[in-house]
Amino acid sequence: MDDRKKRIDDLQKNNKENRVSLDTLLENFGDNLYSRTKDMSLEFEDITMYKAYLQDIAESNIAIGKIEEKNRRFQELEDAIEIKEQGEKERAREMAGIYRKLGKALLENPAYEDYTSLFKEQADSLTAKLESLETRIGELDNREGGNVFSWIGKSAQGLVLKSFLSKAQDSQEQLYHDVGERYSGRDSISKDDDVAVISEELEALRNVSRSAQDEISALKDEKRMISAGFGIDGNPQKQILAVKSHIEHVRESLRSLYKNFGAQASGIMDEEIKPERKYFIDTIVTAEDGETIGRAVRLNQTMIDNEKAIGKLKASLAIDDEKSKIEKYKKSIEEKKNRIIDLEKSIAELEEDVRDSENSIVELQKQL
Numbered sequence: 001m002d003d004r005k006k007r008i009d010d011l012q013k014n015n016k017e018n019r020v021s022l023d024t025l026l027e028n029f030g031d032n033l034y035s036r037t038k039d040m041s042l043e044f045e046d047i048t049m050y051k052a053y054l055q056d057i058a059e060s061n062i063a064i065g066k067i068e069e070k071n072r073r074f075q076e077l078e079d080a081i082e083i084k085e086q087g088e089k090e091r092a093r094e095m096a097g098i099y100r101k102l103g104k105a106l107l108e109n110p111a112y113e114d115y116t117s118l119f120k121e122q123a124d125s126l127t128a129k130l131e132s133l134e135t136r137i138g139e140l141d142n143r144e145g146g147n148v149f150s151w152i153g154k155s156a157q158g159l160v161l162k163s164f165l166s167k168a169q170d171s172q173e174q175l176y177h178d179v180g181e182r183y184s185g186r187d188s189i190s191k192d193d194d195v196a197v198i199s200e201e202l203e204a205l206r207n208v209s210r211s212a213q214d215e216i217s218a219l220k221d222e223k224r225m226i227s228a229g230f231g232i233d234g235n236p237q238k239q240i241l242a243v244k245s246h247i248e249h250v251r252e253s254l255r256s257l258y259k260n261f262g263a264q265a266s267g268i269m270d271e272e273i274k275p276e277r278k279y280f281i282d283t284i285v286t287a288e289d290g291e292t293i294g295r296a297v298r299l300n301q302t303m304i305d306n307e308k309a310i311g312k313l314k315a316s317l318a319i320d321d322e323k324s325k326i327e328k329y330k331k332s333i334e335e336k337k338n339r340i341i342d343l344e345k346s347i348a349e350l351e352e353d354v355r356d357s358e359n360s361i362v363e364l365q366k367q368l
Helices: 003-035 045-108 110-142 148-183 194-233 236-266 275-284 287-366
Strands: none
Touching (some): 045 110, 110 148
């Protein structure tokens, strides 16, 4: 590889590194300079934009905080609703047990026959069926002896009876539940009997359930309102990403302002700075900024020198390339000239052959 090409690559790499360093230096310097103008009342367009960008970022961060707070509250509501609904399910199971207790107490207390008479026949039928099944199962369990076949038959019969028993028990429990649920809310005949005690227990649980349902309803209303807001504005995560993207766009605009201001204050701007701008910059630049300005100037000059060196090297390579083309063209011209000479010689020989043939024809015609 030509040393000049390697030198160009090295200079370009060096300039790329210097550009990053210079941009970072100018951005930090410009940021520092703008921060000195926060309490100043100035009519420069870039300073107005700088303050507007900062305000935009601050408001965007507040917006993100509000979205995150709404999302956090939404999650809290979902968790609270789930916990309370689970509690309601447990209370519903507890209440079902109390209904069964109340129904059993009602059926066993003769004082409530006016109410339970409608269910008495079904209750007695189920009680008799249960007693019969329990007796038959007991007889099977107590029966001894017999061969393996009788044992297998007894075991199968026992399973069937136990299945019937389980269904009958479920039917009895359902009957107790229905009797208790239909009676609930009525006054007991006596204030001291089991029905009164169970009814008080049931009413206390109902009060807890009503309170919990009111709380669930309020939580769901709040959740619905937050969800409706999300529906209008979009998914909260997407909202946050959109705002963060906007902030990054504004920060990019700020970085351009910083870099431009830093370049102006360092004296390396290509464009002419107006006198009033120059005067303003002189009022906020301090002696402590001298080192930063010196580094910026040196980096910028190094890049300019590198670009000039790259230009010279590229021109040198281009000249050599053109010279190489010229040599190639000259060689091609020489080759073509030599071919022309050869062709002209060949043409002359052919013309001589033509004349010889014409003379031969003349001589032959004389013999005719």
